[in-house]
Structures are given as structure tokens and as C-alpha cells.
Ligand code: 5GP
């Protein structure tokens with residue numbers, strides 16, 4: 157989508173602080189980090205929300221998690237622990253409508269989340 161911020165990152169029109177990239181996934185640091193490590197993993201193809209996933213997107217979601225696992229190790233938080241999450245729509249706290257998996261680590265996470 158031409159007016160989507162994360163599509164512009166996926167297509168190289170805007171250059172975020174990239175920590176991971178392969179054919180289908182881009183990982184970059186969140187501009188407003190909520191933890192010492194806060195990385196967003198996005199599919200390069202535009203998908204707005206979790207509600208828009210199709211059955212054939214299952215492998216893509218797996219790739220996002222495998223990328224998160226790799227970045228967690230790369231960033232040194234794999235053993236200490238980390239949190240991954242998708243926000244969906246208003247009540248979920250989603251603000252950017254291009255699917256993204258948050259990877260948060262480097263501090264104690266609280267439960268339940270606010
Ligand atoms: P959401 O609330 O949609 O789950 O998360 C969107 C995330 O994108 C937020 O954590 C926000 O800080 C991050 N974000 C918004 N704009 C930018 C940007 O221009 N660059 C980067 N790197 N992150 C952004």
C-alpha cells in the first residue's frame with residue numbers, strides 16, 4: 157500500500173534501523189522503545205491486521221516468529237527471556253495498520269499487561 161509507513165520501510169523508501177532481513181520479513185528497532193530491546197518484525201507484503209490473515213499466511217507467521225527467535229539471540233535476550241505480541245485494532249492498541257510482531261526484552265515484563 158503506497159501510503160503505509162511500514163510498506164515504505166519494506167520497500168526501502170524509508171530506512172529504519174534494520175536488525176534482520178530476508179526475502180519475506182524485515183526486522184527493525186521501534187522508534188519509541190518500550191524496553192531495552194524493542195524490535196518490530198513485519199512481513200514485507202502488506203497485511204493490515206491479524207484479522208486479515210488467510211489460511212495460506214500460516215507459513216509467513218511462522219517466519220515472523222523464527223525471525224524473532226533469531227533476533228532475540230542476536231540481541232542477547234534469548235536466555236533471559238523476552239515477550240512477543242501482536243496488537244490488533246483499537247482495543248488491542250494497534251496504531252500502525254501493517255501487521256507487526258513486537259519483540260521486547262532486556263527488562264522484566266509485567267503481567268497482566270496494561
Ligand atoms: P502498534 O501500536 O501498532 O502495535 O505498534 C506500532 C509501533 O510502531 C509503535 O511501537 C511505534 O513506536 C512504532 N513506530 C511508529 N512509527 C514508527 C517509525 O516511523 N519508525 C519506527 N522504527 N517505529 C515506529
Ligand code: ZN
Nearest residue numbers: 160163202254
Ligand atoms: Zn503496509
